[in-house]
Amino acid sequence: MPLGGFGEIGKNMTLLEYGNDLIAIDCGMMFPDETMLGIDYVIPDATYLRKNRAKFRGIVITHGHEDHIGAIPHIVPELSVPVYASPLAKALIETRLGEYKGTQHVKINAYQPNDEIRLGVFKIRFFRVNHSIPDSFGIIIDTPEGVVVHTGDFKIDLTSPDGLFFDLAKLKEVGRHQPLLLLSESTNSDTPGHTISEKAIGESFNELFAKANGRIIIASFASRIDRMQHALNAAVKFGRRVTISGRSMLQYFEAASKLGYIKYPREILVPLKEISKIPDAKLVVLSTGSQGQQGSSLARMAFREHSQVKIKPGDTVALSSSPIPGNERSISSIINNLCREGAEVIHNRNMQIHTTGHAYQEELKTILQLVKPRFFIPIHGEYHMRVSHKKLALGVGVPEADIFLLENGDIMEFHAGKARKLKDTIPAGIVMVDGLGVGDVGEIVLRDRQAMAKEGMFVIIATIERKSGKLVNSPDLISRGFVYMREQEELVNRTRMEVKQIIGRHSGKAPEDWSNIRQQIREEIGNFLYRETQRRPLIIPVIIEV
């Protein structure tokens, strides 16, 4: 049962249930799309888990990315189920949990590659995969109906610079006894060929360091521990010191160095506030903000708002990332500004300084061939990506009837070697998180925000005498983002007349509750303003009784 990750990139969560046992794989969040104004992020709907708390045995995490762990602080404390994660993912989850109150009782257990965990009838094993964060695993689940293989996010990097390789042997062994089901990620299923090894990026870093004469500033995702390692290696080689700018990057850096996923001589680091003592040609700044995020360290540098780093001619700024669709414009505005300040800007189109963490077609086919599952469900990706993945599976000989394209909330039933999609579904909508509020922003709040953003808002304040129900004085009108009232005197006056009329219809009797009148004002003034302006601002009637 997928709760998330089917139909979108993010908030990955898949449930497995057998008899009296229920487990989840991953518990991720997703960043909102552009229609969800002001929403910080979105998490899966935990209704089904709450209802079945008694049989919920635990959550197994594939790796430490936000779209796989980000919902844990919101879902796990209430349900109090054990969470199993690789050591790095565990450290990252604990950092996240530390930011929320009432999460001290949540227990995160670390698993090692060769561990076996029993959760009810399910026996869980792991196989190492390559991905854009260390300590990423796929999961093998022995169930009474057969073996289920879940890849998590992966690529196959045969020259992975950290020396940790995809455990193809274990997967091949599992494939010898035809597993029941393969769940495999689909993010890059449209792209032919094989991904470039992370090793090539390390070589590009060396090239870049050899050329640069001034400061080097490298921006990447905060979680790109491998890129931090490349930069540290090159810094050692070229005699530069390294500083880190950006809170989230520091968090990842600290977690990864503590666990030994980043190796460097201690003395190479320099605190951000001491960089003025280091000559330009001897300094590297690692920074967040490669996606053009507002307020990120790189954005502050580009717009002269960073207190320690002012961009100047001679600086080399490298964006070691590729734009997530939707971020292109803000990235390009940052690049423009960096150039304006005189920096040399390196990005993935003028130098190979980024490679994806998600498998291309040849790697996806390799997994299908190794596992040779009875049934196949493409996961993690929008519909079109999963369709492409389905075509790849057809190409390697999986029969069409054995491939299922699911939506969040669908239920697949496997019994006696047969599979069928049930008519029933489980609740799998989205829960929106805004600041400290979880789920309190619903469709209505969102609709109001959309109306305000598109058409502005219009507040009508009417002071009414309680006894007579009559207006005490002319209603006050406030417009924000709708019309500039000083230039729309006529419209303002006519609106006032309309409001007076609506209230006049009720005068003489003092209603117990004004909601009726408020509703009429909202509707009638809404229609009036639409006729006059073809706009639909958010209308807020306020009635004050005196």
Ligand SMILES: [Zn+2]
């Ligand atoms: Zn990932």
